[in-house]
Amino acid sequence: MTKNTGSAKYEGLGKDGKGHVSTGSGALDDQPYGFQTRFEDAPGTNPEELVAAAHASCFTMALSFKLAEAGHEDGTVETSAEVTLSKDGDGFAVTKSALSTKGKVPGLSEEKFVELAKDAKANCPISKLLDTEITLETSFEG
Known part of the structure; x- marks a missing residue:
């Protein structure tokens, strides 16, 4: 633990x-x-930005481990996350986290990349933590 x-x-x-x-x-x-x-646009951070960074970094690491488990030794994965804060009754709720990931892994097909990315999304600890809609968009360069 x-x-x-x-x-x-x-x-x-x-x-x-x-x-x-x-x-x-x-x-x-x-x-x-x-x-x-x-x-507003004041300098500094906010909780949703921190959640987005946590989700992007957790998912990216999870995907890199899936790629390594599949036998790949080199590559690059880059992910951004966009967290949506929506009005919820009298307050607010995080309602969505949209992941957008790019991969470049020699010898890997785009189909296998998408399969591994979906698996990483399902098993990423931060994805599991979020009680929200999580979408995944991938782009791949072999």
């Missing part, structure tokens, strides 16, 4: 509040977040 940590502090309340988020590893250290970074 692996455990990782993150922390957040919010000073002030509601729209006027300002927050800072950090990860236990120090990869993020006191990064600003708040209403302005979430719903």
Whole structure:
């Protein structure tokens, strides 16, 4: 079992509040977040952006392991994730995560790449965590 940590502090309340988020590893250290970074274009991050980064990185790693298990030794996989935050009653909910992945693996067919990508999506721990629609778009260069 692996455990990782993150922390957040919010000073002030509601729209006027300002927050800072950090990860236990120090990869993020006191990064600003708040209403302005979430719903406007202020510099900083927001929870949905962090979920998108987590989903893209988890899926990409899962796919790279599927490719290695299939006997491939070299290649590149690049993924972006777009997380949708939608109005849900009186609040909001993450309703979708759209993965878009590109692969370049010598000796691999596009059909096999798509098959392995679908398997990686189904078994990615962050995909399993999200109670939302997850779509996958692939492009491949052999």
